[in-house]
Amino acid sequence: MLVTALAPAIWGSTYLVTTELLPPGRPLLAGVLRALPAGLLLIAVTRRLPKGSWWWRSVVLGALNIGAFFALLFVAAYRLPGGVAATVGAVQPLIAAGLSAALLGDRLTLRTLLSGIAGVVGVSLLVLRANAQLDALGVAAALGGAVVMATGVVLAKRWTSPAPLLATTGWQLTAGGLLLVPVTLLVEGPPPSHLTGANLLGYGYLALIGAAIAYGLWFRGLRALPPTSVTFLGLLSPVVATALGWxxxxxxxxxxxxxxxxxxxxxxxxxxxxxxxxxxxxxEPEPAHQPSSPEPATAPGARA
Structure with missing residues (x-):
């Protein structure tokens, strides 16, 4: 559990890296360069491609966990203050708990519901500001991001891949990155013609640490832990982001x-x-005591 918690803790550093190292106004490009190179690297290292049904399953999981999630996160970030987007996204554990009960047969307990509500309240106190403005489309995008990510987590638990963990992670990152490419070109246009050393350092950090390593730890935790427990660990991201900002x-x-x-x-x-x-x-009732027959006399060596 502690190892899995490293993933959302790493993701909490994304805000700092984005504001300090990346070019402004290119969040979708950051998503592509975060997911696609990391996915291709993991596929090259493991030398494993999907087989059978895992071709379409990898696309579905990659779209939910990476592609659609990043795109909806981009819409929410542009139309909502960061505190509002984070607060709406904090409902993800509650959504995952409901989906786990429906799809995996997990028991939905009162403690889980109360913990989820407390998590939303805590995140709102942590990041929400009194002058925050609401936007219907932005709220819908933030809620949609929470839904697709929770669905991806539960389906990743339901569909256990026979392939090595890093290979499965690479498939999802590659599929999600490829799905983001046309959206990025349509919304943001081609990549900048010039990138500074700081930009390259930031993109490299997001790809290697924020994607290849973090998502590997995340999906490793999903194989060993209930999906609801894993999604609650995601609440660490706004805590780490706030701590790093301070x-x-x-x-x-x-x-x-x-x-x-x-x-x-x-x-x-x-x-x-x-x-x-x-x-x-x-x-179970104990067997009735039966008197033992006298042990036959044997030589010490035979008894041994």
């Missing part, structure tokens, strides 16, 4: 934001608690 960029950290971070961490911890296995209600 430590690196010198942004103010109000007491209410600290309270929000505490609530988020508390909801995350509460969601990971698993009910212990029930003890058997009845014990």
């Amino acid at each position: 430590l690196v960029l010198g942004q103010d950290l109000a007491p209410v934001q600290a309270l929000g971070a505490v609530i988020v961490l508390g909801s995350l911890a509460a969601a990971q608690i698993r009910r212990p296995a029930a003890a058997p209600t009845t014990a």
Whole structure:
């Protein structure tokens, strides 16, 4: 669980890298250069291509977890303040819990529901501002991003690939990156003709650390943990982003934001608690005691 938590913690650094190293106004290009090179690298390393039904499954999972999610995130980021987008996106664990109950047969508990609500409240205290403006299309995009990501997480749990983890991760990153290419060209136009060293460093970080490593850890956790537990770990991203803004960029950290971070961490911890296995209600009757017959006399060596 701690290893899986590294993935959303890494994603929390995306805001810092984007604002400090990447060219402004090109979020979709950042999504393409984050996903596609990482996916192709993992495919080259593992030398495995999908087989049978995993051709279309990889496209579906790549679209949900990468392509559609990045595109909707882009719309939400442009039409909503960051705090509103993050708060709406924080409903993802609740959506994943409902989908897990419907598709995987997982039990939807009251503790999970309360933890999810507390997570939304904590994120809103952490990042939401009083002067935030709402936009219907932006809210719909943020909610759609939460839905497609939660659906991708649950389907990734339902469809267990026989291939190595890094190969499956590479398929999804490549499929999602390829789906983003035409959208990026249509919305943002061709890539900039000149990229600085800082730009290349930022794109390299997002591809290698933010995609190849982080998504590998994320999908590894999905193979071992319930999908609802994994999606709750995603609430770490706004906490890490806020902490980095305070430590690196010198942004103010109000007491209410600290309270929000505490609530988020508390909801995350509460969601990971698993009910212990029930003890058997009845014990098997012990066999009736039978008097043992005298042991025949044997030599010490034979008895040994």
